[in-house]
Amino acid sequence: MKFKIILLFLIIAISLPAEVITFIPSDRKVVFLTFDACETKTPSYFDKKILDFLIKNKIPATFFISGKFANRNRSALSEISKYDFFSIQNHSYDHNLHMETMTDGDIEMDLNKTSKLIAEITGKKPNLFRFPGGNYDNRSLKLVEDLGYKVVHWSFESGDPDKKMTNDLIFEKVKKNVKSGSIMIFHINGRGWHTSEALPRIINYLNSEGYHLELLENFLKNEKFN
Numbered sequence: 001m002k003f004k005i006i007l008l009f010l011i012i013a014i015s016l017p018a019e020v021i022t023f024i025p026s027d028r029k030v031v032f033l034t035f036d037a038c039e040t041k042t043p044s045y046f047d048k049k050i051l052d053f054l055i056k057n058k059i060p061a062t063f064f065i066s067g068k069f070a071n072r073n074r075s076a077l078s079e080i081s082k083y084d085f086f087s088i089q090n091h092s093y094d095h096n097l098h099m100e101t102m103t104d105g106d107i108e109m110d111l112n113k114t115s116k117l118i119a120e121i122t123g124k125k126p127n128l129f130r131f132p133g134g135n136y137d138n139r140s141l142k143l144v145e146d147l148g149y150k151v152v153h154w155s156f157e158s159g160d161p162d163k164k165m166t167n168d169l170i171f172e173k174v175k176k177n178v179k180s181g182s183i184m185i186f187h188i189n190g191r192g193w194h195t196s197e198a199l200p201r202i203i204n205y206l207n208s209e210g211y212h213l214e215l216l217e218n219f220l221k222n223e224k225f226n
Helices: 002-015 048-056 067-072 074-080 104-122 138-146 167-177 195-208
Strands: 030-037 061-065 086-090 183-187 212-214
Touching: 048 074, 048 195, 061 067, 067 074, 067 104, 074 086, 074 104, 086 104, 104 138, 167 195, 183 195
Parallel strands: 030 061, 030 183, 030 212, 061 086
Antiparallel strands: none
């Protein structure tokens, strides 16, 4: 009987997909800056103001890049991949907002195509994935995990794709919600309408409160997430 119970627990453990990572526990006061970059209805490019600010101040940031965006921005992506405080990760190829409706084969093809392209441009294959729109189900999550990716979303939304979210509103939202271990999400594909204005204020605030910005990928090497 005892053996059957243990076996049952093992079967359940194996069949359960990994949880989506939305928070990073740490003994230190750390936060993580992430940016989504996907192709929209019109050609999209890196927001130069945001990128220049990050580079000038050597701010650690993780970019979740869609394949279409990567293909259109090859030169810029190759250049930013040279900075060791940046990390380039997978955000699907077509940015299908409902990947849970795709077949297993199509999801695998999508992720492989994107990672192959990013590796071709940057020399490094992504090991993190973010579902477009944050939409998934147990099947798609398990499949992505089985392909070797950790799925990373966010602790709270900055709201920056909304044109009504002013510089002040974005800043106040971060100030209200941020805490140690938070994964922040913004957009760097021209859809973060006031992000370039809010970001310096946000970074100054985080520094004044004693937070340390760290690279997400480094903390996820912790055995808790393996």
